[in-house]
């Protein structure tokens with residue numbers, strides 16, 4: 376386990392945290408409700424970024440008191456996400472707040488400073504439609520190893536699951552993000568060839584994109600589901616779960632391509 380400390384003065388800025396995989400929905404903007412936390416208390420995740428240079432926006436003048444509502448979902452590469460309740464010893468930077476709707480999205484750069492030395496160290500994000508998180512600036516903090524309970528990696532068969540669709544028929548936002556990520560991987564490994572998918576939920580979420588983005592005709596590639604409790608033979612492409620703590624993909628004991 377680690378705590379993160381201010382790189383400027385050494386003050387401890389977080390509770391003890393253990394690393395987990397970055398959730399697929401970390402960069403998601405969803406609806407106009409207040410969303411829950413992105414990460415469980417006691418955990419952290421590192422966001423490698425989207426490969427593009429990132430620069431915070433400057434607050435724009437508010438002519439006639441009217442402001443264009445904008446939002447920002449990216450940040451500097453390798454920022455470190457933690458649960459807001461795991462932050463210690465910080466104060467808000469008032470002129471970095473605002474520009475958003477029901478909370479803050481960090482579009483003006485770090486909005487939390489170290490309470491000891493005043494250096495900007497983190498960005499609190501809690502605007503409507505954002506998963507609530509505090510992103511530590513990778514250059515402004517450093518990890519410090521501390522004693523603590525060893526993180527128990529939950530067995531694949533014991534992992535809690537979220538139903539893809541709620542009783543009212545609404546898709547879960549986490550599932551929407553995971554499906555989008557899986558679809559991008561599927562299109563990449565298809566090599567531009569038609570892919571067959573199993574009937575049922577997989578066909579329901581993938582087939583429309585396959586029909587519109589891959590060439591028509593008989594399928595040349597074949598996708599099967601693999602994971603805990605599934606035993607279909609993998610002959611080509613397997614759609615597998617990714618462990619939420621370790622980021623490990625479900626091991627497929629065949630020479631077939633994964634994902």
Ligand SMILES: [Zn+2]
Pocket residue numbers: 381382383384385386489490491492493494
């Ligand atoms: Zn400091």
Ligand SMILES: [Zn+2]
Pocket residue numbers: 407476477478503
């Ligand atoms: Zn709002």
